Amino acid sequence: MPRTAIELRIKRQDGPSGPPRWEEFSIPWRAGMNVISCLMEIRKRPVTKQGAKTSPVMWEASCLEEVCGACTMLVNGTPRQSCAALVDGLPEGVITLEPLTRFTVVRDLIVDRSPMFEALKRVRAWIPIDGTYDLGPGPRIAETxxxxxxxxxxxxxxxxxxxxxxxxxxRSEFLGPAPIAQVRLFNAHPTGAMNAHERLEAIMGRGGLVDCGNAQNCVEVCPKEIPLTEAFGELGRQTTVLWLKNLLRR
Amino acid sequence: MTVSDRTYFTLRRLHSLSGVVPVGVFLLEHFFTNSFAVQGPDAFNRAAEHLAEIPYVVLIEVFGIGLPILFHMVLGLVIVTTGQANAAKYRYQNNWMYLLQRVSGLFLVAYILYHVWTTRLSPEVMRGETDLFGMMSDDLRSPGLFAFYVLGVIAASYHFGNGLFGFAIHWGLATGRRAQRNVARLGLAVFLVLSLVGINSLLAFVHRPVRLFERAPETKVVEHPPLPAPAPPGGTR
Known part of the structure; x- marks a missing residue:
């Protein structure tokens, strides 16, 4: 049976320290809606299902085509991009929206994802090429x-x-799968490889690669199907070699 | 207690290594020796005596088995506290394996402490001259202890088998997705085989072993006739 109305249950929170609360909404169904367009509909008329006036639900979105990651939230308990969550693709019944739980809530569905940015800085997820003169083109990379x-x-x-x-x-200092996998990316680049040991040292400390428990959920939920667990195996090898070199050379 | 980043990495790598060598190797030896129980009390007690005759046996027991297990346990307990299992929410196979690795490890701490105390460190055993088979046999006649031992065997087999999967990834031996899947399968096979072998020796202690792949009991040991006297020198050749 096609929906005529969309029922939503949204976990809301006014600020980082505020207590969370649940609000229910019912909005008219239109063809081709996604979770973001539902939230836009609520913004037009911020009234709960019970008829009480409320503030518009806050969320974050940018690209609306699943390449920026800004609109990530728990849709029916699953972490995913709400822009790519088409209403007709979701099971019948109430759609539950919650902010991600592993990050601090800024407001409603917006979370502070800056710890990931800090982790990218810590693992030096870039290739240093700035200088005072043109270094010329980099080396070619094999297609594979x-x-x-x-x-x-x-x-x-x-x-x-x-x-x-x-x-x-x-409870853990683990940097998390995404930042660590970027070490694999930049160490494989012929120019980036010149600083490979610096990135490896950064993931060999507390919170680094060894804190991975091989539950391998990361690769299951990654919307971009990034082979994260292959990166951890490869980086396991790279850190093993560097560890042995450090043991035997100093 | 805080340690430097470099020490932390080394400790974690040694934790991973110690699970395979020497603790894992000891587990294999232990299950092998226990399997002598399938051949009867005398065979088992003889095997235990042979082990006691290994040169430097106490040094090997302390530094090759006891301390590595203790190290693996203590660091393992620290590692457990850093995780927040979520297998009920993310029901993936590897996530269950992650949870079971921790549950089995925690159980093994209690099991191993009990097992080592009763069969190795208790004053009675330390005085020597204990009939180990008889002692195990008496213990395992209690259904509760038998169940406790079965769980111990299963937990140890699983923790070692699945530990091989983590070991292969941590050390960078299995990097590809297919390689990692194969190592996981190998680990589960090790788990199954060790569980069956271990449980069979427990059954043997209560005189109910499953006898497979063995000489049929009716096989008689052939009495060899005395060797003929050596041919006199210069005989036909």
Whole structure:
């Protein structure tokens, strides 16, 4: 039976410290709606299902085509991009929206994902090429390597893997799957490889690669199908070699 | 207690290594020796005596088995506290394996402490001259202890088998997705085989072993006739 109305249950919170509460909404169904257009509908007329006036639900979105990661939230309990969550593709019944649980809530469905950015800085997820003169073109990359690197370059730091990881939580210092996998990307680049040891050292400390517990949820929930667990195996090998070198050379 | 980043990495790698060598290797030896129980009390007690005759046996027991297990346990307990299992929400196979690795590890801490105390460190055993088979046999006649031992065997087999999967990824031996899947399967096979072998020796202690792949009991040991006297020198050749 096609829907005539869309029922939503949304976990709301006024600020980082505010207590969370649930509100229910009912909005008219239109063809081709996604979760974001539902939220836009609520913004037009912020009245709960019970008829009480409320504030518009806050959310974050940018690209609306599943490449920026900004609109990531729990849709029916699953971490995913709400722009790519088409209403007609969701099971019948109430649609539940919650903010990601592994990040601090800014307001309603908006979370602070800056810990991922900080982690990217910590693992030096870039290639240093700035200088005072033109270094010329970089070396060519084999097609097979380029293909694999492209897979890792699709990471949009959306946070799905962090949300699903049992090792990424308040009790652990683990940097999380997404930032660590970027080490694999930049170490494979011929110019980036010149600083490979710096990135490896950054993931060999507390909170680094060894804190991965191989639950492998990350690769299951990644919307970009990034081979995260292959990166951890490869980085396991790279850190093993560096560890042995450090043991034997100093 | 805080340690430097470099020490932390080394400790974690040694934790992973110690689970395979020497603790994993000891587990294999232990299950093998226990299986002598299938051949009867005398065979088992003889095997235990042979082990006691290994040169430097106490050093091997302390530094090759006891301390590595203790190290693996203590660091394992620290590692457990850093996780927040979520297999009920993310019901993926590897996520269950992650949870079971921790549950089995926690159970093994209690099991191993009990098992090592009763069969190795208790004053009675330390005085020597204990009939180990008889002691195990008496213990395992209690259904509660038998169940406890079965769980211990299953937990140890699983923790070692699935530990091989983590070991292969941590050390970078299995990097590809297919390679990792195969290692996981290998680990589960190790788990199954060790569980069956271990449970069979427990059954043997209560005189109900499953006898497979063995010489049929009716096989008689052939009495060899005395060797003929050596041919005199210069005989036909």
């Amino acid at each position: 390597e380029r293909e694999l690197s492209y897979a890792f370059s699709r990471c949009m730091t959306c946070g799905c893997c962090m949300e699903a990881c049992p090792q990424y939580n308040g």
